[in-house]
Amino acid sequence: MRRVGTAAAVIVAAVALTACGGEERSGAEAAGGGRSAVAADRATVTPDAVRDDVRAAVAAGDFGSPRFVAAEALLSSCEVGAVVRAGTKPDPKAVAKVVAGLEDRGWRETRQRSSAGSDGWGLEKKGWMLTFVAGTVSEKSVSFGSAAEQQGRAEPFEGLAFRGMGDCSAPSAAAAP
Structure with missing residues (x-):
């Protein structure tokens, strides 16, 4: 049950960001590749x-x-979810370093949104989409631990949440150069 709750947390954070932006297509798809x-x-x-x-x-x-x-x-073997509990709302300068660190590793920002409690980014890398949310969300949204651990927890979750999804299928023989 604990793993399902954590997976749900990352999914909730990703949905919050995705709902604020339209569907994005990778460069190869958009260019007609x-x-x-x-x-x-x-x-x-x-x-x-x-x-x-x-x-x-x-x-x-x-x-x-x-x-x-x-x-x-997780829903798929080609999905990655992660969280970092910070205990306080993450410092925007430190969060900017996280985004820069992803960009340094080849992730391209496709969208960004901000609200009073959190900031979110959509990033793309070679067919993978990574949603990153930093800030304060309800503890119920990230539902850590067992149901018994969660009862009576009213404090917000403050930290970072990541959800990456990609296609792990092998390329076809026609895709080889």
């Missing part, structure tokens, strides 16, 4: 590489280590 070009592009990023990018970006912002959602609690 064929499916095989997109599949070949996506095949170069793995869930492990996304986890490494998140770890490096979080370290660039001087936050604690991210807690990754267990693979079996």
